[in-house]
Amino acid sequence: MALGWVRLCLLAGLSRVLNRTQASAVSKQCMMDTDTFLWEINQDRPKEYAVLMYDAFGKIGSNVGGGSANQPGLLQQCRSARSPTFTGQYCQVFLMQGTIQYFVGICVPDSCDEEDVQTLVLYDTFKYGHLSLIPPLPAILVNESTQDMIMTHCLSKTVNPDAADITCLFMCCIMIAIPLAATLFIATIRWQRNRAVMPSVESTCLNTGLNLYGTLKTKSSTGEEMNGREIEETNAVRRGSLCFPQSCVYQCLQAFSLQTTGRGIFSTSSTRVPEGDYSSLNGIRVLSLLWIMCGHSAQFPVINNLDNYKDWKKTVERSPLYVFSLSGPVFLAVDTFLLLGGLLSARSLLVSIQRAEDKLSTRLVMGYLFMRFKRIQPLHLFIMCLTVGLISVIHWGPYWFPFIDNLMDCKTYWWGNLLLISNLLPVHEICVPWTWYLSLDFQCYATTPLLVYFYRMNRCVFAVVAGGLLLMTTLASSVVTGLLRLPVFQPSTLTSENYVLYYYVKPHTRYGPFLIGILTGIYLTTKKGQLLKHKWQAVLGWLCCLSVLAVLIGLAYVLRGNPTHPSVPHALYQGLHRPVWALAVTWIILACEEGYGGFIRSMLSFGLWVPLANISFACYLIHPVFILLYIGLQETPIHYSDINFMYLFLGHLLLTVATSFVLTVLIEKPYVLLKWNRK
Numbered sequence: 001m002a003l004g005w006v007r008l009c010l011l012a013g014l015s016r017v018l019n020r021t022q023a024s025a026v027s028k029q030c031m032m033d034t035d036t037f038l039w040e041i042n043q044d045r046p047k048e049y050a051v052l053m054y055d056a057f058g059k060i061g062s063n064v065g066g067g068s069a070n071q072p073g074l075l076q077q078c079r080s081a082r083s084p085t086f087t088g089q090y091c092q093v094f095l096m097q098g099t100i101q102y103f104v105g106i107c108v109p110d111s112c113d114e115e116d117v118q119t120l121v122l123y124d125t126f127k128y129g130h131l132s133l134i135p136p137l138p139a140i141l142v143n144e145s146t147q148d149m150i151m152t153h154c155l156s157k158t159v160n161p162d163a164a165d166i167t168c169l170f171m172c173c174i175m176i177a178i179p180l181a182a183t184l185f186i187a188t189i190r191w192q193r194n195r196a197v198m199p200s201v202e203s204t205c206l207n208t209g210l211n212l213y214g215t216l217k218t219k220s221s222t223g224e225e226m227n228g229r230e231i232e233e234t235n236a237v238r239r240g241s242l243c244f245p246q247s248c249v250y251q252c253l254q255a256f257s258l259q260t261t262g263r264g265i266f267s268t269s270s271t272r273v274p275e276g277d278y279s280s281l282n283g284i285r286v287l288s289l290l291w292i293m294c295g296h297s298a299q300f301p302v303i304n305n306l307d308n309y310k311d312w313k314k315t316v317e318r319s320p321l322y323v324f325s326l327s328g329p330v331f332l333a334v335d336t337f338l339l340l341g342g343l344l345s346a347r348s349l350l351v352s353i354q355r356a357e358d359k360l361s362t363r364l365v366m367g368y369l370f371m372r373f374k375r376i377q378p379l380h381l382f383i384m385c386l387t388v389g390l391i392s393v394i395h396w397g398p399y400w401f402p403f404i405d406n407l408m409d410c411k412t413y414w415w416g417n418l419l420l421i422s423n424l425l426p427v428h429e430i431c432v433p434w435t436w437y438l439s440l441d442f443q444c445y446a447t448t449p450l451l452v453y454f455y456r457m458n459r460c461v462f463a464v465v466a467g468g469l470l471l472m473t474t475l476a477s478s479v480v481t482g483l484l485r486l487p488v489f490q491p492s493t494l495t496s497e498n499y500v501l502y503y504y505v506k507p508h509t510r511y512g513p514f515l516i517g518i519l520t521g522i523y524l525t526t527k528k529g530q531l532l533k534h535k536w537q538a539v540l541g542w543l544c545c546l547s548v549l550a551v552l553i554g555l556a557y558v559l560r561g562n563p564t565h566p567s568v569p570h571a572l573y574q575g576l577h578r579p580v581w582a583l584a585v586t587w588i589i590l591a592c593e594e595g596y597g598g599f600i601r602s603m604l605s606f607g608l609w610v611p612l613a614n615i616s617f618a619c620y621l622i623h624p625v626f627i628l629l630y631i632g633l634q635e636t637p638i639h640y641s642d643i644n645f646m647y648l649f650l651g652h653l654l655l656t657v658a659t660s661f662v663l664t665v666l667i668e669k670p671y672v673l674l675k676w677n678r679k
Contacts (some may be wrong), residue, residue, distance in 0.1 A: 023369075030116040034248050035675065037053060038125075053088050053107040054133070058072055059368070061307075065310070068308060074396070075155065075398055078105075089108050089667060091105070097136055113154070114153065161393055168392075175382050186257040186259050218219075245533065255674045264666045265614050268607030268610050278589065281604075284588070284615040288336040297645065299330075301320060304401075308639060332552070335510075335582055336585050338440075338444065338510065342448070342514040343524070345518065346448055373442070374443060378670075380417065383416070391407040415428045416439070417432065421439055423505040440507055444507060451522075452518075475575065480501065481571045482564065484498045486498060510578070518581060524590075536595035544584045548580060552577050552581055624661075
């Protein structure tokens with residue numbers, strides 16, 4: 001009796017389907033294959049392909065109230081289903097039920113295109129009697145029983161990169177091939193020299209007091225130290241004795257070779273600045289980077305594919321114990337990076353002026369900006385091309401949507417990254433979104449020569465200009481926050497687009513920490529004596545510094561959430577907390593440099609931070625790629641728990657450090673070392 005009732009329902013359902021699909025635009029083959037599949041799953045002993053397709057449909061799981069609304073199903077199982085006339089095709093149906101948006105993974109015949117699937121869903125094709133393959137969420141959980149379809153999307157089994165994708169992949173291959181070829185060339189030169197050292201070269205070395213295999217040091221064209229063997233090699237090439245007359249080409253190849261770029265990466269002693277090396281900066285830089293990576297490792301899955309998002313929100317956003325993964329405090333580390341950038345930019349420019357006979361010329365400023373551009377753009381553009389290439393050739397899982405949007409943004413707005421103005425574009429148009437910081441950093445960097453000019457011209461004018469800029473950026477942050485009723489930190493759901501669009505990535509609201517860094521750099525470079533002369537001053541300073549850091553982090557929890565009306569506390573906090581954070585970190589640097597850092601200075605100056613600081617730029621750029629790859633290749637949701645995300649962070653960290661070393665020596669460092677002779 002039961003089987004007879006099911007079959008009657010099935011026949012009635014098939015009749016309704018035929019009537020509906022005939023009246024629709026569904027292709028004939030798609031309609032026939034769909035009917036075959038639906039008929040088969042209602043048999044007493046359905047065929048294996050039909051069972052696989054049915055089982056691959058997304059189904060309602062537990063904890064819908066905790067955020068587990070998406071029903072991704074099983075992509076690979078769907079694709080493995082094969083009938084005599086068709087194979088399974090994985091599609092997603094994006095739905096809205098009440099205020100909840102979610103998607104359901106479905107398995108349909110590959111003869112159906114997206115329009116066919118959309119029509120089949122609209123006409124309730126997958127509903128027969130009491131059997132529905134796309135059931136709504138229980139009304140008891142969402143207070144709404146009606147589903148509204150937003151869109152459908154079918155994931156292709158093949159990848160079809162276009163000309164832009166192929167060009168990006170080709171550029172990545174070229175950028176990797178050049179240093180590898182240079183390495184092989186330099187190795188060949190040294191191998192030939194070791195086989196037979198020419199008498200003329202030997203005599204030249206002896207006449208100049210160099211031991212062929214000695215350790216006498218000098219500077220190469222790349223600014224690196226060379227021993228006696230490398231000096232002999234360079235001199236021989238310049239004279240043409242090694243059959244390579246173009247010495248400038250040789251110098252370029254030497255700059256790109258791993259023999260040069262790999263030198264000093266793993267050194268535990270900082271040689272970045274000969275006097276006043278600011279060793280505490282290495283620890284501050286690395287710890288800030290780890291903080292950002294930890295936040296990204298936790299928040300990227302929250303945005304895209306966490307199955308207990310609401311539980312995460314209740315637990316993490318309310319407890320300061322999760323300060324390393326909460327959106328607000330985590331990104332105070334970005335302000336620390338801006339502070340360090342301002343400090344080092346001011347010091348670098350002042351040192352260059354001293355070397356140029358104390359003249360701040362237009363040529364020096366252009367060279368200063370070009371060196372910065374040359375420092376960040378090669379690796380930046382490589383990561384952009386690598387991201388576009390990976391998006392175009394990887395078979396993504398159900399959580400594909402952020403990557404497709406990013407790919408389209410890159411193909412349309414790539415020039416924003418090239419010109420370092422991507423942060424001035426609307427946030428949804430930024431190619432490789434996390435690179436907005438490089439544009440902001442360069443724009444702030446370009447203001448350093450102007451401030452140094454005022455400092456050298458007149459100290460009073462400089463104080464007025466610097467004070468005015470600090471006041472303007474503080475007011476801009478407060479006014480934007482008040483008028484647009486912004487939260488004090490980026491919401492984990494990214495629902496507040498105005499926060500990013502009008503505040504988070506803009507130079508006029510984020511300039512404060514960089515300006516304080518410039519002031520700190522000028523002071524540390526030009527100071528004549530100690531600022532701290534008594535121990536009580538240091539004790540008072542440390543108490544104030546640590547108290548300020550704690551209060552700023554604590555207030556982020558107190559003021560969390562979107563204000564329903566213009567809020568003075570939110571506006572004041574938004575305007576002041578980033579410059580005040582920068583001032584507190586400035587105290588840490590100053591106290592460490594003047595001998596009042598204690599165990600904190602010892603920790604921040606630990607030798608292990610030096611090699612990590614050397615690859616920190618590559619770490620920042622590549623770590624989101626690993627996080628997105630992990631998320632995009634998942635077929636099921638990720639469940640948040642402390643232990644799960646600790647292992648995720650450690651895994652991302654290990655991959656990031658290993659890959660960053662390779663990218664530093666292959667992509668970043670060659671262009672930093674590359675010099676052009678000025679006539």
